[in-house]
Amino acid sequence: MIAGGKVKNDDRAHVVEAARVAGLDSFDTPTLAAVERRRLQLWAMTLLLLVAVTLGIILLTVIESVQLPSWLSPMAIQGGFLGLVVLFCGYAIEKEFQLRRLAKLLVEEMALTAALTGRLGEVSALLESGKALNLDLDLGDVAATILRCARELLQGHDCSLLLLYGEDELRTVKVAGESAALGARVKVGQGIAGRVAENREPVLINGLVEHHGERQPVSILPSSAMSVPLVNRGQLLGVLNINAQPGRVYTEHDLRAFSLFGEQAAIAITNAQLFESQQLAASRNSFQALHDGLTGLANRSLFLNRLDLALSRRRQQGKKVAVLFVDLDDFKRINDSLGHAAGDEMLVQVGVRLKESTRAGDTVARLGGDEFGVVIEDIESSDEIYAAAQRILDGLARPFTVGGREVGIGASIGAACEDGVMAEQGPDGLLSHAAIALHASKERGKASICLFDPSMKAMGLHALDLETELRSALEMKQLRVHYQPIFSIDSQKALAIEALARWQHPTRGLLNAGAFIPAAMRCGMLDSIDQWILESSCRAMQELRESRDDIVLHVNLSPMRFGDPGLIRDIGEVLDRCSMPASNLCLEITESSILRDTDVTAKLFADLHALGARVALDDFGTGYSSLSHLRRYPIDCLKIDRSFIDGMNTDPNGRRLVESIIRMGQGLNLEVVAEGVEDASQLQALEALGCARAQGFFLAKPMSLEDLKGLLAA
Numbered sequence: 001m002i003a004g005g006k007v008k009n010d011d012r013a014h015v016v017e018a019a020r021v022a023g024l025d026s027f028d029t030p031t032l033a034a035v036e037r038r039r040l041q042l043w044a045m046t047l048l049l050l051v052a053v054t055l056g057i058i059l060l061t062v063i064e065s066v067q068l069p070s071w072l073s074p075m076a077i078q079g080g081f082l083g084l085v086v087l088f089c090g091y092a093i094e095k096e097f098q099l100r101r102l103a104k105l106l107v108e109e110m111a112l113t114a115a116l117t118g119r120l121g122e123v124s125a126l127l128e129s130g131k132a133l134n135l136d137l138d139l140g141d142v143a144a145t146i147l148r149c150a151r152e153l154l155q156g157h158d159c160s161l162l163l164l165y166g167e168d169e170l171r172t173v174k175v176a177g178e179s180a181a182l183g184a185r186v187k188v189g190q191g192i193a194g195r196v197a198e199n200r201e202p203v204l205i206n207g208l209v210e211h212h213g214e215r216q217p218v219s220i221l222p223s224s225a226m227s228v229p230l231v232n233r234g235q236l237l238g239v240l241n242i243n244a245q246p247g248r249v250y251t252e253h254d255l256r257a258f259s260l261f262g263e264q265a266a267i268a269i270t271n272a273q274l275f276e277s278q279q280l281a282a283s284r285n286s287f288q289a290l291h292d293g294l295t296g297l298a299n300r301s302l303f304l305n306r307l308d309l310a311l312s313r314r315r316q317q318g319k320k321v322a323v324l325f326v327d328l329d330d331f332k333r334i335n336d337s338l339g340h341a342a343g344d345e346m347l348v349q350v351g352v353r354l355k356e357s358t359r360a361g362d363t364v365a366r367l368g369g370d371e372f373g374v375v376i377e378d379i380e381s382s383d384e385i386y387a388a389a390q391r392i393l394d395g396l397a398r399p400f401t402v403g404g405r406e407v408g409i410g411a412s413i414g415a416a417c418e419d420g421v422m423a424e425q426g427p428d429g430l431l432s433h434a435a436i437a438l439h440a441s442k443e444r445g446k447a448s449i450c451l452f453d454p455s456m457k458a459m460g461l462h463a464l465d466l467e468t469e470l471r472s473a474l475e476m477k478q479l480r481v482h483y484q485p486i487f488s489i490d491s492q493k494a495l496a497i498e499a500l501a502r503w504q505h506p507t508r509g510l511l512n513a514g515a516f517i518p519a520a521m522r523c524g525m526l527d528s529i530d531q532w533i534l535e536s537s538c539r540a541m542q543e544l545r546e547s548r549d550d551i552v553l554h555v556n557l558s559p560m561r562f563g564d565p566g567l568i569r570d571i572g573e574v575l576d577r578c579s580m581p582a583s584n585l586c587l588e589i590t591e592s593s594i595l596r597d598t599d600v601t602a603k604l605f606a607d608l609h610a611l612g613a614r615v616a617l618d619d620f621g622t623g624y625s626s627l628s629h630l631r632r633y634p635i636d637c638l639k640i641d642r643s644f645i646d647g648m649n650t651d652p653n654g655r656r657l658v659e660s661i662i663r664m665g666q667g668l669n670l671e672v673v674a675e676g677v678e679d680a681s682q683l684q685a686l687e688a689l690g691c692a693r694a695q696g697f698f699l700a701k702p703m704s705l706e707d708l709k710g711l712l713a714a
Contacts, residue, residue: 035103039096046092053085139272140174146240146265147176153261154226154254156242162186162193163238163269170197170239177243192227193239200236202228202262204255224250228262232270240265292366294344295351300373303365307375307427310363311418322385324374325414325434326354326392329446330560331370332524334407337563337600342403349400350409357395358388373431379417382451389413389449410447414438417451439463439522467523469505470516474525474532478504481536482702485711486554486673486695489687494712496552496586497544498695499537500702501529521560530558531570538578538585540705545584548712554586554616559593563600568607582612586637590618594633605633616673621661630668638665642676642696649681659689666690 147159158177162170162184170186170193189198196203205225224244230237240262244250250258290302298306310321328350335343347370354364354372363375376388392413399406414437416430433452441450473479480502485494503511520526534555541553561567575582587608594601594617608615616637617630621644640661647654658674665672674686677696686694700711 031106035099035106039099042092042095042099046088049088050085053082139269139276142268142272143174144176146268147174150240150242150258150261150265151176154242154250154258155245155248157245158243160184160241161238162197162241164188164197164236170194173238193241196227196229197236197239200229200231202226202255202259204250204252206249224248226250226255226258228255228259230262230266230269232263232266235270237266237269237273292351295348295366297351297354297372298363298365300365300367303363303367303373303375304427304431306363306365307430310375310377311427311430313377318380319378320380320418321430322376322379322388322415322417323430323434324376324385324389324392325367325416325431325438326372326374326411327413327438327442328370329410329412331409332560333563334402334409335563336561336565338403338405338407346400346402346407346409349402350396353395353398354392357391373434382417385415385417385451386449389415393447393449412438412441412446413449414441415449415451433457442522443518463519463522466516466519470503470519470525471523473503474528478506479529479532480504480510480704481533481540482704483537483540483708484695484702485700485708486693487699489683489692489694494551494700495693496554497708498554498588499533499556501533502702526558527561527564530556530561534571535574535578538574538580541580541584542578543705544709544712545580549584551712552584552586552614553580554588556618557587557589559590562593562604567604568611571608571613572611583614586614586616588616588618588639591620602633605635609634616671619675621657630664630670635670637671637673639673639675639695640691645674645676645682645686645696646678649685655685655689658686658691662689662691 143161146161150156150159156177158175160172160176161174163173165171168188170188172184186194188194192203192205203226205227207223223246225242227239227241229239240258242258290299290305291297292299307321307323331343331346334346347366350370350372351364351366354374358364358374359376361377363373365373365375367373374388374392376385379385393411396409396411399408401407414434416433416437418430436456437450437452440456441448444450482500482502483497484500486496486498487493488495501513501517503516505511517526517529520529537553537555541551544551571585571587572582575585605615614636615634616639617635618639619641620638621641638661640658644654644658644661648658649655662672671693672691673693673695674682674691675695677683677686677694677698679698682696683694683698703711
């Protein structure tokens with residue numbers, strides 16, 4: 001700006017000096033009109049002088065009576081007049097040259113002023129364009145502003161903006177004017193725009209420029225066009241094109257101005273793309289914050305929010321909101337047998353089934369693990385709740401394809417419907433009631449539906465307290481192992497012992513396994529308790545084997561661990577730590593559990609036998625197993641369920657059934673143990689039927705390790 005001002009001031013000084021020389025020093029601002037007036041004045045004076053001299057010469061020639069001084073001759077006078085004319089003509093010619101030079105300077109100054117005015121207009125337009133571009137952050141708005149400002153700056157006929165997609169393709173994202181480039185795609189290096197993108201150099205084209213696509217009339221084809229790359233911080237963003245109005249020809253100066261504008265446009269596009277990516281990331285983060293990352297369903301936070309909105313929304317009289325709490329049955333078996341990846345795949349498919357089984361307006365959420373929730377609005381009766389829950393169970397009843405194999409899974413559902421009290425408690429209270437109903441549903445059996453009843457709350461709170469206390473029982477060393485001997489009926493000698501879990505509760509006293517094992521299953525602690533019982537009882541066997549190395553330890557194995565790939569390793573490590581032979585360990589498995597997944601069960605039995613451990617089939621007669629199962633699985637022992645022993649002396653059929661089990665076991669070379677022997681008559685009857693072993697309160701109650709030592713030493 002300083003250099004430009006100096007040049008302008010120097011030019012102005014030359015003009016003023018030329019004006020003074022030309023005799024225009026009285027004009028403050030020389031103009032072409034003033035120069036023309038001065039020229040008219042000069043030539044008018046010259047003409048008058050010539051006329052006057054001519055008249056003087058004529059008079060001197062015509063009038064002879066005029067007496068002249070002796071020293072002044074007529075020839076001298078004529079010569080003087082002619083000299084005066086010549087001098088004045090020379091002066092007039094010199095002034096003419098000065099005036100012409102001044103006129104040229106004025107014309108040049110006017111052209112320079114017009115050029116500077118145009119440049120200032122372009123600079124102003126660039127500045128205004130920069131401001132306009134920086135006002136927008138939306139990429140679509142920025143593109144529209146770029147094209148509008150480009151047309152205003154360079155009086156273009158039409159413009160197009162192409163952005164880079166991937167590494168080698170330009171796509172037209174916006175056009176302005178009657179452009180035929182809308183929707184065009186150009187490879188980098190191909191066509192004018194592609195070569196501009198490849199070389200990253202602006203291009204000026206003068207001559208007719210035809211658009212791709214439909215041919216346009218010659219009358220509206222642009223005669224000049226420019227294309228500039230959009231580059232910011234070394235990164236190619238796209239290409240900006242402009243076509244001139246028909247008849248206009250762009251210059252190198254226009255190309256420089258367009259290139260400067262392109263730099264501003266590239267910055268604006270970069271900012272818009274950054275803003276767009278930030279908005280996309282914020283939207284993604286917002287979605288992730290309110291949705292489950294695995295299934296894409298609403299998470300607990302969004303579920304409670306939707307439930308709160310549903311409870312606060314005004315509805316027609318008699319219509320209410322209900323919540324379904326869905327928990328998959330034996331889902332851990334999927335994880336243990338097929339792996340966690342298969343378990344995740346199962347959860348995703350369950351989410352899809354739940355969406356398919358519910359209405360479009362219902363909210364389906366994954367609350368955590370294998371637990372799901374459903375918000376149902378406009379419920380008029382409990383029948384509708386049961387119908388909605390049954391649709392879910394029916395949807396889950398179809399087999400799932402997981403890990404390349406078909407797998408079946410069921411679910412238990414607890415439901416709760418709002419009433420006046422629940423409405424005051426809010427969404428957490430309603431969900432809590434549905435959870436209580438779910439616990440009741442689990443206790444009734446699998447694949448069942450239970451609707452919350454106020455009487456369940458006390459039981460639910462009791463179960464909740466029990467689960468909470470049980471979580472700390474292991475750490476507080478409140479769990480105990482009691483042992484119940486298995487006797488030989490003939491010799492009355494203890495041949496084996498069964499390890500049974502007990503809980504020394506700080507306020508409720510000693511609790512049997514039946515009082516807390518269901519709670520352990522619900523809160524996922526059963527595996528930990530089973531492992532602790534195995535470890536503790538094997539350590540106890542170290543002491544017992546000092547006097548009785550033939551004693552066999554029976555430990556119950558939860559069916560939930562059947563598919564655990566680390567089960568055999570864990571058992572082997574415990575045996576190694578306790579220096580206990582595997583042949584002294586017998587794992588008891590309930591008859592009903594072997595019916596679930598025969599392939600997994602068969603592998604488990606084979607692995608246990610390969611380890612050297614023994615297997616007993618517990619509660620035999622209650623699980624509807626067939627003889628084929630006894631033949632298929634490597635079983636060492638049958639334990640007749642106590643329900644058959646109770647009635648064998650009063651029910652002839654019961655007695656014959658016990659006898660047939662004994663005979664079958666003997667025929668298969670299996671040990672047979674009668675459980676639940678409560679009196680001498682039962683023991684005598686078993687002895688008469690040929691049963692070799694028995695277990696029950698009549699023979700010995702479960703006892704501590706110290707009491708067991710005393711019993712074995714007697």
